[in-house]
Every structure is written in structure tokens, then in C-alpha cells.
Amino acid sequence: MAETGGFQLHNVFFAYDETTVLEEINLELPPGRFYGIVGPNGCGKTTLLDLLTGTQRVRRGSVLFQGRAIDTYRRRPLARQLALVPQEYAIDFAFTVEEVILMGRHPHLPRFGQPAAADWEIIDRVMAEIGIDHLAGRPVNELSGGEKQRVAVARALAQQTPTLLLDEATASLDIRYTLNILGALRQRVSRGEQTVIAVLHDLNLAAAFCDHLVFLNRGRIQAAGPTDQVLTPATIARVFGVECAVSHDSFSNAARVSFNLTAHKQPIPAAEARQ
Amino acid sequence: MEIILPDTQSPTPVIEKNGRTGHANRAKVRAPLTALVLSCALLAMTLLAAGAGYMEIGVGEIIRVLLAQLGGRPELLAEIDQAVPFVLMEVRLPRILTAALVGAALAACGVIFQGILLNPLADPYTLGVSSGAAFGASLALVANLALNEYFSVPLFAFISAVITLFIVLRLSTFNGRMSTTTLILSGVIVGAILSAGISFLKYLADEQVAVIVFWLMGSFASRDWFDVLRVAAVLLVSVLIFAYYARDLNIMSLGGRTSDALGVETARVRTILLVTASLLAAVCVSVSGIIGFVGLIIPHLMRFVVGPDNRRLLPVSLLAGALLMLGADTVTRAVLPVEVPIGVLTALLGGPFFCFIFRQKQRRYRFG
Incomplete structure (x- = not known):
């Protein structure tokens, strides 16, 4: 089933x-890997995720998920296949953390059904995995940005989908929780439980955790492939417009991107800054 | 009433033995209890309201008349003044039931609008729907469209409310997506235009201006069984629809992207709920005129007691809305020396309360 699994985007x-x-997006994302989508601000990363979840529809081209056009899925069955952690979310109602994570079970529960013991077990497990069990009874609208973000990750994990999409899910987290969450996801991918497609901001994190990277700039794919092949100074220069070196870091046992700091002291030209 | 303030002292909540936390459990226990208390209070209020007024009627008499009329036992009326059954059945009961039903309906509209707009301070008026209904009704009154006294005003209110909703939705939709911020802004803009329109109609109305003004301030005076049936039917259907989508509405409070990804047909559910709640609000306005703040304050208050889950919030809000409206109407009808329009009364009582909640909310944000 490797040919029909995952996502296939044709000329989107x-x-x-x-x-x-976005234009001329051609992409194959077979299951079982940790994908990183990287690119400068406003390059279309979030829109690309919206197309993958079916929240937005392509104007031309096609997005296939498991061999079927994404917009032919009904949302409920699709929500048992795909989960999303959004960039950020504002919530004004005092749902408890536990209630929010329970919402992750929605696609699995009948409309008027109550969560079973098995559902509560799943919720307890993901709360422990993300390390937020102590927040269970707290109103979610009173949490800090980082705590809220971890709740969103736990909620998406409670959905128990084969595929997980993250939109800069670790942007508001400090490094400890970032490593904790990406590490947990990395384990799930390595155990063959989940496919992860994550929009990431930090190239070093992307280098450390992702099997494959997709470089996006100005709505086009600039490079896509295994991390060790596409993460090169030339690609980063072309996509981000910065000068850097890529080396192997023995401490983390991953590629490391280091930047030339003196080359970027001059202001960004107005024409480019608008992009 | 308990106001939940941010707990700055202890960051760890009490976790009960079974792993389920106290907060959620308390809300689950509290909801049926609250519903029971409110039901009893509503029953007591109904009897009180039926007895109070220019003609005092005892509880015993009320029960006997009801049994005689509904249970088909006319012999129970033997010792009662002949005016009593008429006053009770044709004057007070229709008014009482209309007030309770409109109160329940406005509270339900508040729950739905607040849930969809993701804003605990939103209410039917935020969308301009009530202004739309009021404009249509004023138009009918000024043009003296007495095609049929039962239908012209409600029909115009209804049509105008639907057109208003359509315009507001159209204004706030870009690229097939509707943002809640633009939805509120569109509602305010359209509402302002309609208010100007109503003012102009009042200017044109000459001697009829008193009718419009009184009606715009809201009243339950001279309601009949037709009004009761009209509101009851629309309320019943609306509540069934609201209950069906209550869990989806909970999830929609996480935002459109997330609810889509959680299997909710967000756009469709939002449209269905908005249209249903607008129709319900329009029917309320067409029956009783503009009565503000009930739809705003009841869901807000009830959220403090039973939490934000719409499956618990909806039933208790229905009961509390009915109780508040019936109480307010009874005060203006039987307690105050002059009958104050109920819309004025609810605004006088609700306005300061709203300010209080608003301040409370600001404080929460400052700490958060």
C-alpha cells in the first residue's frame, strides 16, 4: 500500500x-516518516497544511490522501486519520484541560455517546506523555501560551490518528518542552505508529528530528528530500537568503546549521522585506 | 453565586482519587442540581405570577381552575367568582407562558451566539438580527400594513431579520471563510444603519410613534394563546437542533481549523446554528418587542455555575431565562405602581450587571 498511502500532491x-x-506544488509524502516543512514567514506553509487537512480546497491540481482526493472525505472519518495542532488558538471559555483533550476523542464517539473507560485511559496516557497531568483540572483559558500549546498537542495525540500535522506547534515553547514534544513524536514515528508532518521554524530542530525536509519559498517548493541530502548551505541561502554552514554535530548526533552573523548586519531591502 | 477568580495561590488543583479532577466533576454534579432548583423556582414563580395582580387569586383557586379547565371537571369551579377563570386562562396564563418562553428562547439564542462568536459577551443583538427584526416590525407599523393583525408585524420582523442575517453573513465572508471578528463588526455596522432607519420611521410615523416606541421597548401585555403556541413551536424545534449540535459547538470554541480537523463540519454547523438562532430571536422580537440583556447575562451567569459545556449550559440557561423573564414581567405587571416596559426594566437591571461582568473579565485578562 506504500504507493497509495500518505499524501500525493499534483501540480497544486x-x-x-x-x-x-502556492503554485506548482508536486509532492509525495509516503507514510512512516517525520517530515519537516520549512521556509521563511508568509511562504505558504500554513496554507499547505490547510490543503492537507481539507480546510481549504486547491484552485487547480489535486491533493490525494491514501489514494483519494482529500475533498471527497467526510470530516468525521478523516478526523480518525488526520490530526492537526494549529499554530495557536484563542479560547475564551473555561473548559478544563481534561475536557479539551477529551474533545480529541470526538471523531471516535457516537453523537450522544459518553466517553468509555478506554477513552479516559487514552487521555491519561497522552497527558502523562506530554507531561501535563498536573494541569488536568485547570481552566484552559488561564494557561500560559506554552501550556496551551502542550494541551493542543495532547488533544491531537488523543485523536489517535495515523497521521499528525503540526503548524509551528513548538513556536511558543521553551527548549525543554520543545525537545520533550518533538522527542515524543520522533519516538512514535520510529516505532512506526505515526507519520508526522510538521511546519518548523528552527532549522536545527528540523535537522535533528526530521527524516525528510520540504523547503518552501514564495509559494513554490525549492527542495524536498531526505534531510542529509537537501539541508545544504546552497538550499538555505536560496530559500532564506542567509549565509550559513552545515556541519555534523557530534554532541546531538545531528546536522547543525550555523549562520554567518556579520553578513546580515545591513538592513533587509524593502522589496524583499515585503515578501 | 460564585465568581471564579484566577487562582494565583495554588497552581495545582485538587485531583481526586480516581484521576478525574474535581473541577469537571463538580460541574457535572452541579448541572442536574441547578436544573432541579431552577425548575422548582420556575413552578413557584408561575403560581405566584398567576395569583398576583389587580385581582388577587389564591393558589388553591388557581389549581382548581387549572384542574377544571385541563382535567375537564367543571364542578370544581362552583364556588369561584366567574371572572377568575377568564382572567387566569385568557389574560394571565398566556402572558406568563409567553414571557417564560421568550425568556428561555432569548437565553438559548445567547448560548448559541456566544458559542459561535467565541465571545462570552456576545448576544442576539451583536449580529444585528434584533435590529433587523425591529426595523421590519416598525416598517409594518408605520406603513399600517394591517393585512392581518396577527401576521403583518411578525412576518415583517421575521423577513427583515433573515435579510439582515444574510447581509451580515455576506459582509463577513471572505474567500469562503467567515471570521468571528468580522462577523461582530458586520453586525454592529448593519445594526447601526438599521437603528438610523428605525429613527427615520419614528420621525415619519407622526401619531403612531407611540405604538412603535412602546413596542421597541418590549412588552408582554395582551399576549394570547396564539403567541404562546408560536413561540413554543419555534423554540421546541430550535432547542432540538441546538441539542443535536451541542458537542460540535463545544469543539468549535477551539477555532475553525481545529474543529475541522476534529471532524466537525464547521462551516455547515455554524450556518445551521446561526440561521436557527436568528429565526428564534426574530420570533421573540415579533412577539414581545426588543428585550435586551437576558440573552447575554443568563448564559454568562450559568457558565459560572455549570461550566462552559453547551450540553449542560443549554438546559439550565433555558430554565434560568424563563425564570428571569417571568420574574421581571411579574414585577412590572403586578408590583410596580406603573407598568414599566419590560425591555427598559431588563436593561436597567441587566446593564449594571453587565458592567460588573465586563470589569471582572478585564481583571481576569490582566492576571492571565
């Missing part, structure tokens, strides 16, 4: 009114 084009966001 997407625009908001007159503004082209």
Missing part, C-alpha cells in the same frame, strides 16, 4: 482572490 495551485499563495 492555490490563491486567495488575486494573491497566489
Whole structure:
């Protein structure tokens, strides 16, 4: 089933009114890997995730998930296959952390059904995995940004989907929780339990955790492939416009990107800054 | 009433033995209890309201009349003044039931609008729906469209509310997506235009202006069984729809992207709930005029007691809305020396309360 599993994007084009966001996107994301999507701000990463979850529809081209066009899925069955951790979320209602994570079981529960003991077990397990069991009874609207983000990750894990999408899910976390969450996801991928597709900001984190990287800039894929092949100074220079070196770091046993700091002291030209 | 303030002292909540936390459990126990207390209070309030007024009627008499009328035992009326059954059945009961039903309906609208707009301070008026209904009704009154006294005002209120909703939704939708911020803004803009329209109609109305003004301030005076049935039917259908989507509405409070990914057909559910709640609000306005703050304050208050879960919030809000509206109507009808329009009364009582909640909310944000 390797040929039909995961995502296949063919010649995808997407625009908001007159503004082209994504074009000529051709991508194969077979299951079983940890994918990182990287690129500068506003390059279309979030939109790409919206297309993968079916929240937005392609204007041209096609997005296939497990061999079927994503927009032919009904949301409920799709939610048993795909979970999303959004970039951030504002919540004004005092649902407890536990209640929010229980919402992750929604696609598995009948409309008027109550969660069974098995559902509560799953919730306890993911709370322990993410290390938020002590927050269980706290109203989610009173948590800090980082705590909220960990709740969102736990909620998505409680959904127990074969595929997990993350949109800069670790952006507001400090390094300890970032490593904790990405490490937990890495383990799940390595055990063959889950496919992870994560939009990441930090190239070094992407290098350390991802099997494959997709470089996106100005709505186009600039490079895609195994991390050790595509993570090169040339690609990073082309996509981010910064000068860097990529070396192997023996302490983390992963590739390390280090940047030339003196080359970027001059202001960013206005034409580029607008991008 | 308990106001939940941010707990700055102890960051760890009490966790009970079975691993389920106290907070969620307490809300689950509290909801049926609250519903029971509110039901009893509503029953007591109904009897009190039926007895109070220009003609005092004892509880015994009320029960005997009800048994005689509903149970088909006319011999129970033997010792009672002949005016009593008429006053009770044709004047007070329709008014009492209309007030309770409209109160319940407005509270339910509040729950739904607050849930969809993701804002605990939203209410039916935020969407401009009530202004739309009021505009249509004023138009019917000014144009003196007495095609049929039962239908012209409600029909115009209803049509105008639906058109308003359509315009507001159209204004706030970009690229097939609707943001809640633009939804509120669109509602305010359209509401402001409609208010100007109503003012202009009042200016045109000359001697009829008193009718419009009184109606815009809201009243349950001279309601009949037709009004009761009309509100009851629409409320019943709406509540069934609300209950069906209550869990989806909970999940939608996490935002559209997340609820989509959790298997909720967000756009469809939002449209269904918005249209249903708007129709319900329009029917309320067409029956009783504009009555503010009930739809805003009841869900807010009840959220403090039973938590934000709409499956618990909806039933207790229905009961509390009915109780508050019936109480307010009884005060204006039987207690105050002059009948104050109920919309004025709820605004006078609800306004300061709203300010209090608003401050409370600000404080929470400052700490958060």
C-alpha cells in the first residue's frame, strides 16, 4: 500500500482572490516518516497544511490522501486519520484541560455517546506523555501560551490518528518542552505508529528530528528530500537568503546549521522585506 | 453565586482519587442540581405570577381552575367568582407562558451566539438580527400594513431579520471563510444603519410613534394563546437542533481549523446554528418587542455555575431565562405602581450587571 498511502500532491495551485499563495506544488509524502516543512514567514506553509487537512480546497491540481482526493472525505472519518495542532488558538471559555483533550476523542464517539473507560485511559496516557497531568483540572483559558500549546498537542495525540500535522506547534515553547514534544513524536514515528508532518521554524530542530525536509519559498517548493541530502548551505541561502554552514554535530548526533552573523548586519531591502 | 477568580495561590488543583479532577466533576454534579432548583423556582414563580395582580387569586383557586379547565371537571369551579377563570386562562396564563418562553428562547439564542462568536459577551443583538427584526416590525407599523393583525408585524420582523442575517453573513465572508471578528463588526455596522432607519420611521410615523416606541421597548401585555403556541413551536424545534449540535459547538470554541480537523463540519454547523438562532430571536422580537440583556447575562451567569459545556449550559440557561423573564414581567405587571416596559426594566437591571461582568473579565485578562 506504500504507493497509495500518505499524501500525493499534483501540480497544486492555490490563491486567495488575486494573491497566489502556492503554485506548482508536486509532492509525495509516503507514510512512516517525520517530515519537516520549512521556509521563511508568509511562504505558504500554513496554507499547505490547510490543503492537507481539507480546510481549504486547491484552485487547480489535486491533493490525494491514501489514494483519494482529500475533498471527497467526510470530516468525521478523516478526523480518525488526520490530526492537526494549529499554530495557536484563542479560547475564551473555561473548559478544563481534561475536557479539551477529551474533545480529541470526538471523531471516535457516537453523537450522544459518553466517553468509555478506554477513552479516559487514552487521555491519561497522552497527558502523562506530554507531561501535563498536573494541569488536568485547570481552566484552559488561564494557561500560559506554552501550556496551551502542550494541551493542543495532547488533544491531537488523543485523536489517535495515523497521521499528525503540526503548524509551528513548538513556536511558543521553551527548549525543554520543545525537545520533550518533538522527542515524543520522533519516538512514535520510529516505532512506526505515526507519520508526522510538521511546519518548523528552527532549522536545527528540523535537522535533528526530521527524516525528510520540504523547503518552501514564495509559494513554490525549492527542495524536498531526505534531510542529509537537501539541508545544504546552497538550499538555505536560496530559500532564506542567509549565509550559513552545515556541519555534523557530534554532541546531538545531528546536522547543525550555523549562520554567518556579520553578513546580515545591513538592513533587509524593502522589496524583499515585503515578501 | 460564585465568581471564579484566577487562582494565583495554588497552581495545582485538587485531583481526586480516581484521576478525574474535581473541577469537571463538580460541574457535572452541579448541572442536574441547578436544573432541579431552577425548575422548582420556575413552578413557584408561575403560581405566584398567576395569583398576583389587580385581582388577587389564591393558589388553591388557581389549581382548581387549572384542574377544571385541563382535567375537564367543571364542578370544581362552583364556588369561584366567574371572572377568575377568564382572567387566569385568557389574560394571565398566556402572558406568563409567553414571557417564560421568550425568556428561555432569548437565553438559548445567547448560548448559541456566544458559542459561535467565541465571545462570552456576545448576544442576539451583536449580529444585528434584533435590529433587523425591529426595523421590519416598525416598517409594518408605520406603513399600517394591517393585512392581518396577527401576521403583518411578525412576518415583517421575521423577513427583515433573515435579510439582515444574510447581509451580515455576506459582509463577513471572505474567500469562503467567515471570521468571528468580522462577523461582530458586520453586525454592529448593519445594526447601526438599521437603528438610523428605525429613527427615520419614528420621525415619519407622526401619531403612531407611540405604538412603535412602546413596542421597541418590549412588552408582554395582551399576549394570547396564539403567541404562546408560536413561540413554543419555534423554540421546541430550535432547542432540538441546538441539542443535536451541542458537542460540535463545544469543539468549535477551539477555532475553525481545529474543529475541522476534529471532524466537525464547521462551516455547515455554524450556518445551521446561526440561521436557527436568528429565526428564534426574530420570533421573540415579533412577539414581545426588543428585550435586551437576558440573552447575554443568563448564559454568562450559568457558565459560572455549570461550566462552559453547551450540553449542560443549554438546559439550565433555558430554565434560568424563563425564570428571569417571568420574574421581571411579574414585577412590572403586578408590583410596580406603573407598568414599566419590560425591555427598559431588563436593561436597567441587566446593564449594571453587565458592567460588573465586563470589569471582572478585564481583571481576569490582566492576571492571565
